Amino acid sequence: MTAFRPVTLAHRFAAKLIDPGDCCVDATVGNGNDTVFLARRVGKAGRVLGFDVQKRAIASTQRKLRERGLDERVLLQLEGHENVGRRLKALGWSGIRIAMFNLGYLPGSDKRVVTRGDTTLSALGSCSEALLPRGAISIVGYRGHRGGGEEYDAVWHWASQLDSSRYMVMRYERGSATAPVFIWIEKKAQRHKGTKAQRHKANGVKEYRKLIDWKKRIYLVGKY
Numbered sequence: 001m002t003a004f005r006p007v008t009l010a011h012r013f014a015a016k017l018i019d020p021g022d023c024c025v026d027a028t029v030g031n032g033n034d035t036v037f038l039a040r041r042v043g044k045a046g047r048v049l050g051f052d053v054q055k056r057a058i059a060s061t062q063r064k065l066r067e068r069g070l071d072e073r074v075l076l077q078l079e080g081h082e083n084v085g086r087r088l089k090a091l092g093w094s095g096i097r098i099a100m101f102n103l104g105y106l107p108g109s110d111k112r113v114v115t116r117g118d119t120t121l122s123a124l125g126s127c128s129e130a131l132l133p134r135g136a137i138s139i140v141g142y143r144g145h146r147g148g149g150e151e152y153d154a155v156w157h158w159a160s161q162l163d164s165s166r167y168m169v170m171r172y173e174r175g176s177a178t179a180p181v182f183i184w185i186e187k188k189a190q191r192h193k194g195t196k197a198q199r200h201k202a203n204g205v206k207e208y209r210k211l212i213d214w215k216k217r218i219y220l221v222g223k224y
């Protein structure tokens with residue numbers, strides 16, 4: 001049996017949901033691999049909002065994005081993801097398709113700078129509220145470092161308590177008790193008795209989605 005890496009699964013699952021023009025969040029930018037993945041998927045008309053508390057992570061990701069011609073569609077924040085709710089409100093996005101959390105510490109850097117249960121839960125709460133129907137939160141959790149097990153327990157406890165009429169929650173584990181874990185939380189599409197257009201609108205189907213371009217300060221409404 002093939003054992004998938006949790007990060008690979010996160011990308012595979014997310015790729016199925018992202019449409020060009022979508023808005024996504026990278027809650028832990030780190031080396032920028034997830035940011036580049038999301039930026040490519042959302043296309044020119046889409047946007048990615050990324051967070052990290054380390055200057056080094058933001059600077060190297062900015063460079064990576066510029067080299068690949070993707071920087072125009074990404075807004076990087078040198079601050080904790082616990083601010084995501086406030087930032088999304090300021091941007092005026094109507095909803096996000098994917099929020100990606102790759103927890104723990106940045107490989108090859110200071111292991112004391114790690115994600116923590118309380119701030120991670122705060123960010124997860126904001127992202128779950130901002131999700132579009134058929135949007136999802138992807139979490140890769142690590143249990144092998146100091147504090148990792150406690151953070152993972154808190155995250156899984158939160159995820160497993162979500163209202164099952166609104167969210168589908170899935171967990172993938174392989175190997176030992178300290179191996180990385182993948183958690184996928186997908187917001188269910190809303191049932192809608194109205195017309196096709198009303199149903200599409202309620203479920204955030206692309207043609208009816210509204211998005212704000214923070215560089216040009218233009219609202220794009222309707223087909224794009």
Ligand SMILES: C[S@@+](CC[C@H](N)C(=O)[O-])C[C@H]1O[C@@H](n2cnc3c(N)ncnc32)[C@H](O)[C@@H]1O
Binds near residue numbers: 027079080107115
């Ligand atoms: C495992 S790394 C992320 C890997 C990254 N997604 C990639 O593709 O390379 C975790 C990152 O979370 C960052 N981090 C720690 N606390 C944070 C917080 N409160 N908000 C945002 N990022 C945080 C760390 O600085 C680190 O860069």
